[in-house]
Structure formats: C-alpha cells, structure tokens
Amino acid sequence: VEEDGYQLWLRYRPLQQTGQAQQQAQTISYAGKASPTVRAAIDELRRGLQGMTGKAPAVATTVASGAIVLAKAGALPQGFSADGLADLGREGYLLKSASVNGKRVTVIAANDDIGLLYGAFGLLRALDTGKGLAALDERSAPKLQLRVLNHWDNLDRTVERGYSGQSIWNWWELPDIRERQYVDYARANASLGINGTVLNNVNSKAEILTAPWIAKVAALADVLRPYGIKVYLSARWSTPLELKETTTADPLAPEVAAWWRAKADEIYRAIPDFGGFLVKANSEGQPGPQDYHRTHADGANMLAAALAPHKGIVMWRAFVYAAEKPDDRAKQAYDEFKPLDGKFAPNVMVQVKNGAIDFQPREPFHPLFGAMPRTPLMMEFQITKEYLGFAMHMAYLGPLFEEVLKADTMQRPNGLTVAQVLEDTEHGQRLTGMAGVANIGSSRTWSGSHFDQANWYAYGRFAWDPQGDSRAFAREWATQTFSREPQAVTQIVDMMMRSREAVVDYMTPLGLHHLMDTGHHHGPGPWVDNLGRPDWNPTYYHKADKKGIGFDRTATGSNALAQYAPGVAKRWADPRTTPDELLLWFHHLPWDYAMPSGRTLWTELVARYDRGVAEAESLRARWEKLKPLVDERRYDEVAQRLDTQVKEARWWRDASVAYFQSVSGLPLPPGAKKPGRTLEQYKAIKFPYAAGHH
Numbered sequence: 001v002e003e004d005g006y007q008l009w010l011r012y013r014p015l016q017q018t019g020q021a022q023q024q025a026q027t028i029s030y031a032g033k034a035s036p037t038v039r040a041a042i043d044e045l046r047r048g049l050q051g052m053t054g055k056a057p058a059v060a061t062t063v064a065s066g067a068i069v070l071a072k073a074g075a076l077p078q079g080f081s082a083d084g085l086a087d088l089g090r091e092g093y094l095l096k097s098a099s100v101n102g103k104r105v106t107v108i109a110a111n112d113d114i115g116l117l118y119g120a121f122g123l124l125r126a127l128d129t130g131k132g133l134a135a136l137d138e139r140s141a142p143k144l145q146l147r148v149l150n151h152w153d154n155l156d157r158t159v160e161r162g163y164s165g166q167s168i169w170n171w172w173e174l175p176d177i178r179e180r181q182y183v184d185y186a187r188a189n190a191s192l193g194i195n196g197t198v199l200n201n202v203n204s205k206a207e208i209l210t211a212p213w214i215a216k217v218a219a220l221a222d223v224l225r226p227y228g229i230k231v232y233l234s235a236r237w238s239t240p241l242e243l244k245e246t247t248t249a250d251p252l253a254p255e256v257a258a259w260w261r262a263k264a265d266e267i268y269r270a271i272p273d274f275g276g277f278l279v280k281a282n283s284e285g286q287p288g289p290q291d292y293h294r295t296h297a298d299g300a301n302m303l304a305a306a307l308a309p310h311k312g313i314v315m316w317r318a319f320v321y322a323a324e325k326p327d328d329r330a331k332q333a334y335d336e337f338k339p340l341d342g343k344f345a346p347n348v349m350v351q352v353k354n355g356a357i358d359f360q361p362r363e364p365f366h367p368l369f370g371a372m373p374r375t376p377l378m379m380e381f382q383i384t385k386e387y388l389g390f391a392m393h394m395a396y397l398g399p400l401f402e403e404v405l406k407a408d409t410m411q412r413p414n415g416l417t418v419a420q421v422l423e424d425t426e427h428g429q430r431l432t433g434m435a436g437v438a439n440i441g442s443s444r445t446w447s448g449s450h451f452d453q454a455n456w457y458a459y460g461r462f463a464w465d466p467q468g469d470s471r472a473f474a475r476e477w478a479t480q481t482f483s484r485e486p487q488a489v490t491q492i493v494d495m496m497m498r499s500r501e502a503v504v505d506y507m508t509p510l511g512l513h514h515l516m517d518t519g520h521h522h523g524p525g526p527w528v529d530n531l532g533r534p535d536w537n538p539t540y541y542h543k544a545d546k547k548g549i550g551f552d553r554t555a556t557g558s559n560a561l562a563q564y565a566p567g568v569a570k571r572w573a574d575p576r577t578t579p580d581e582l583l584l585w586f587h588h589l590p591w592d593y594a595m596p597s598g599r600t601l602w603t604e605l606v607a608r609y610d611r612g613v614a615e616a617e618s619l620r621a622r623w624e625k626l627k628p629l630v631d632e633r634r635y636d637e638v639a640q641r642l643d644t645q646v647k648e649a650r651w652w653r654d655a656s657v658a659y660f661q662s663v664s665g666l667p668l669p670p671g672a673k674k675p676g677r678t679l680e681q682y683k684a685i686k687f688p689y690a691a692g693h694h
C-alpha cells in the first residue's frame with residue numbers, strides 16, 4: 001500500500017483475528033437521538049472497525065449479542081454496573097466487556113457525549129494495539145482540564161517555527177469553504193483528548209479580532225465543536241489602539257476595558273463556546289501592560305473580566321526576557337511573575353514554558369513550577385522542533401516531556417513533581433492545563449515528517465495524563481502507525497527513545513544551550529557574538545574561554561539557582577551533585593575539571609559530541625534493517641531524513657569541536673575525529689534551507 005502518512009495514527013489496519021473481532025462488534029447500539037458528538041463517535045467506530053475487521057457494524061437502537069453499546073450514565077443497559085463512572089467527570093469514559101441480559105457486549109459508558117467520543121477512540125486504540133475486546137476493562141479520565149494546541153500560524157498562512165508547510169487554516173477561503181482536513185484534524189486531536197486550539201500566532205495581529213476574521217474563526221469553531229475542541233485566539237495587547245478605537249491600551253483605562261468587554265460580547269455572539277485569549281505581552285517587542293507601567297496581572301485581569309461573563313479564560317504567557325536585564329535571561333520570568341502570585345483573577349492561567357530559556361534540547365524545569373501556589377500554572381511545551389533539527393531530524397520528544405513532568409520541584413516536604421503542580425489536586429476546581437506549540441501544517445504528513453507525528457501524539461497523551469510513560473506512548477503510536485509486528489515495534493520504539501538524547505549530544509551536550517545559529521536556529525553557531533543584544537549570542541550561553549566553559553548560575557554567578565526550592569538549589573549548587581546533563585547549565589568549570597567518568601571536561605565534551613554522531617549513524621543503520629517491515633514510501637521518506645540527520649550531526653560536532661578547540665587551545669583528545677574543515681570554513685557555511693523559519 002502506498003502510505004503517505006495523511007491518516008496519522010488513525011490508520012486502522014486489518015487485524016489478524018478479524019473473525020473474532022467481527023463477532024464482538026456486530027452492531028453499534030445507541031439509544032436516543034445522537035448528537036453531532038455521538039454521531040462522530042459512531043462514525044469513528046464504524047470507520048475503525050471497517051478497517052480493522054473488514055466490516056463496518058450496523059447501527060441499532062437495541063442491544064444484541066456482539067454489540068458495542070454507547071451509553072451515558074442514566075441510560076446504561078439494565079444489569080450493567082458502571083462502577084466509579086460518576087468519578088470520571090464529563091470527559092472520562094469506561095470501557096467494559098460485559099454480559100447484559102445474557103448477551104455479550106462491549107460497553108462504552110460516559111457521563112457526557114464527549115466522554116463517549118473519547119471512549120470510542122479508546123476502544124479503537126485498545127483494539128489496534130492488540131488488547132482485544134473480550135476482556136476489556138478500562139477507565140480513563142483526563143487529569144488536566146485544558147489540553148490545548150497553540151498554533152503559531154500567521155494570517156498569511158506562514159507559520160512561525162513551522163516546518164510542515166503552510167498553515168492548515170485556509171484563511172482566504174474561510175468562512176465559506178470548510179475543508180475536510182479540518183475534520184481530520186479534529187478527529188486526530190479528539191483521539192488524544194485535545195480539547196482546545198489557539199488558532200493564531202502569539203505574535204499576533206490586531207486584524208484577527210475584526211468582524212471578518214471572527215466569522216472565519218466561527219466557521220472553524222463549528223467544524224471542531226462536535227469533537228469537543230474549543231477555539232481560542234491569541235490577542236495582541238494593543239488591538240483597540242491599533243484599530244483606532246481607543247486612545248490608549250492602558251489596562252486601567254475605562255475605555256480600554258469597555259472595548260474588550262464589547263469585543264468579547266461580539267465574539268461570543270458568533271462563537272458561544274469560545275475558549276478565550278492567549279497573550280504574549282511585553283516579550284520580544286510585543287506590546288503589553290508594562291508599556292503603561294502596569295503589571296502582567298493588571299493586563300490579564302482586565303481581559304479576564306471581559307471574558308468572565310461568558311466563562312472564557314485568559315492564558316497569559318510568562319515567556320519574557322528584556323534587554324535591560326542582561327545578567328541572566330533565565331531569571332526574568334520568575335522575577336516578574338513570582339511577586340504576582342495570588343494577584344490573578346480566577347479565570348487566568350499563567351502559561352510557563354517547560355524551561356527558563358527557550359525550548360532547548362534539554363533544560364532544567366522552569367523555577368516557576370511549584371513557586372506560585374496561588375496561581376494556576378499551565379505548561380507550555382513546544383511540539384514543533386525549533387531547536388531540535390526542525391522536521392529533518394528524528395527526535396521523539398516523549399522523553400523530554402516526561403523528564404520535565406517527573407522532575408521534583410521539592411516545593412513540598414514530600415516532594416512535588418511538575419506534573420503534580422499542573423494537576424493541582426489540592427485546589428479542586430481551579431483551572432489546570434497544558435499547551436503544546438503545534439507542529440501541524442498542510443504537508444501530507446501533517447507534521448513535516450512521519451516521526452514528527454509521534455510528537456503530536458505524545459503531547460496529547462501527556463496532556464491527558466501528565467504522569468504517563470513516554471515509552472508506552474511511543475509503543476502505542478508505532479503500533480498504530482507502522483506495524484503490529486513485535487519486532488518492528490520494538491526496533492522503532494527503541495530508535496525513538498534514543499533519538500532526543502542523540503540530538504542533545506551532537507548539539508548541546510552536558511547542559512550547554514542555545515548554541516544554534518542565529519535567527520533560524522538550525523545548525524551550529526557557537527561562535528556568534530555580534531548580535532544586537534548580549535543574550536541573543538550563543539557566546540553568552542556557553543561563556544567558553546581559554547580557561548573553561550559553562551554558565552555560572554550559582555551564588556558566585558547569576559544565582560538563578562536561588563529561584564529553585566532549597567533542596568533543588570542545594571543539589572545543583574555543587575558540580576559534584578549536579579547531574580552531567582545539567583552541568584554547564586549551572587556551572588562554569590575549567591577544561592581540566594575531572595568528570596565522574598574519569599575524563600577531563602574537555603575530553604568528555606568531545607566524547608559526547610562523538611556519541612551523538614554515533615547515535616545518529618545508528619538510527620540510520622537501524623532504519624535500514626527495518627526496510628522489509630515498512631512500506632516503501634515511508635521507508636524512503638524517513639531514510640532521506642536520517643541521511644540528513646547524520647550529515648548535520650557531523651556538521652554540529654565538527655563545527656562545535658573546532659570552535660571550542662580554538663577557544664580552549666587544547667589538543668584533540670586521543671582517538672577523537674579531527675574536524676574536516678577549518679573553523680573559518682564552518683563559520684562560512686550558509687544556512688542551507690532557504691525558507692521555513694517564519
């Protein structure tokens with residue numbers, strides 16, 4: 001079969017035991033009038049079962065043997081006990097093989113229509129990954145309320161940091177033309193439980209909030225609604241001023257608050273279930289309340305007041321770093337937001353990137369997690385791989401997400417992981433959520449490459465369960481996407497699980513960060529030192545000189561460490577108790593510093609670069625072995641990317657080693673590969689890809 005990847009993980013390939021599955025899925029039963037959401041659930045079950053068993057079940061209102069029964073609490077089949085269903089909330093579901101009035105059936109039970117849709121996807125996933133219906137007994141409910149994608153999509157269909165072609169939102173033809181792809185987008189997201197999407201870039205334009213654009217957004221909201229997905233918009237702080245409808249954008253000016261109230265009313269007339277606003281303010285040149293000497297809380301609360309009557313929310317980003325605070329960019333978000341803890345309205349969430357710099361291949365968790373107990377914090381992950389080789393390098397982000405979520409902030413005597421901060425079970429009804437910067441575009445693979453689909457998948461699964469397991473998610477994804485052959489799955493999962501660490505090693509090992517060439521962030525640029533602001537230069541981050549390398553964030557340096565809980569700060573204050581992976585993030589050390597491995601820091605650094613290249617080569621070699629087990633088209637498309645990855649991993653290593661050697665003046669460690677070109681030659685390499693970063 002020619003397999004172009006468009007179907008994502010929803011491929012529903014034929015099962016081995018189709019006969020048995022057919023017996024267990026003869027009809028789909030739903031009593032009552034099906035809402036659009038329930039219809040979507042039934043359609044998906046029919047599509048999936050057609051694919052996997054060869055036969056689409058008929059739809060019935062009565063329950064016969066071999067039925068899949070969709071039932072809401074209150075309308076459960078007689079004699080079926082749905083223990084614990086009430087605790088699963090609006091979106092949770094229960095899947096259970098049962099005997100009802102002497103008939104063998106499989107029940108999908110939920111409290112609401114959306115739970116039935118999620119349950120339908122859960123059942124199909126179970127079947128697809130080899131669980132079988134006979135002994136099905138699953139219950140599942142999301143641990144976070146808001147599971148949101150952030151599209152950095154511009155209104156001209158370019159995508160900031162997008163590597164998957166144009167925006168999938170065909171703004172020109174909306175609202176009239178509602179492309180089928182939007183439905184498939186909704187299905188894919190619903191299959192993971194993603195229930196919100198911010199349609200436009202955080203670097204947003206005033207225009208999006210004008211009537212013609214609201215109509216386009218409303219059309220998308222209509223398509224996504226049956227799948228439980230709310231739309232949100234990024235709002236530009238200065239919108240009313242730029243549209244010349246107010247004379248200021250001061251959040252405390254009554255005319256500004258009145259404008260936003262009227263704007264919210266207008267939006268909700270068109271989109272009654274509109275989710276709310278995402279705001280990037282006073283960050284990277286964007287306007288914000290600080291332009292009027294007001295705080296982030298003043299700004300967020302003003303918008304929140306406009307949205308509150310409609311139950312809308314504000315997601316206010318904490319990604320800020322200003323030129324005036326050049327000593328350590330990593331400190332600014334905490335410095336600005338920590339004092340505002342408790343000052344935000346209840347329908348505001350502060351959205352915090354996973355680390356304090358910017359979506360690096362590895363960062364320690366952001367110090368704000370656990371440090372703002374009186375404010376709902378939302379995680380922001382980046383699914384698109386701005387700093388991890390775009391869609392050209394294989395880097396499965398599941399382990400990155402998991403590492404951050406499992407990190408212990410030590411903000412409680414018995415520990416408090418980042419996942420627990422997000423889940424916030426202590427505060428009951430308070431908002432909880434996770435955002436992922438989407439890697440979706442109009443490319444046939446949706447995500448720019450086959451393996452980048454796994455990052456969308458893993459993100460969605462972690463948003464549902466932040467305590468989930470990246471390997472299990474990889475396994476599910478690979479099984480649904482590539483093969484049920486255990487040997488193939490094991491190989492693919494193993495490749496995925498090692499891929500991100502390979503990238504860390506060949507780009508920024510041992511806690512180094514932000515060494516990517518400027519602007520596009522693809523390829524090495526550790527020598528760049530001439531940009532307009534110090535904290536735009538890679539030299540600012542590695543601080544390498546004749547004597548040593550690394551960013552001292554201890555008390556003798558920027559003391560960013562003091563932003564962490566004492567237990568964490570203490571452990572990371574000493575290079576001896578700092579894990580290798582974060583060593584140069586927190587410490588500036590001499591080149592001859594003795595590493596736990598027994599090597600010097602210089603030797604270890606070069607060894608890590610080498611290891612990264614070796615891993616990239618091994619990914620390529622493993623893929624070669626999978627050739628007989630993977631369809632030709634996808635085999636070839638992945639192989640091309642792995643070839644590129646190997647080439648670029650070597651480029652990263654050689655250019656970085658050449659540069660650091662020029663600074664340290666040290667000879668190459670014995671056995672290390674000598675860079676093939678001179679440093680000047682590496683510096684002269686031009687960014688090889690003409691387009692794609694904006």
Ligand SMILES: CO[C@H]1[C@H](O)[C@@H](O)[C@H](O)O[C@@H]1C(=O)O
Binds near residue numbers: 161358
């Ligand atoms: C949308 O802008 C981005 C910018 O392109 C990117 O380089 C950086 O990761 O962060 C910014 C942000 O998160 O706001």
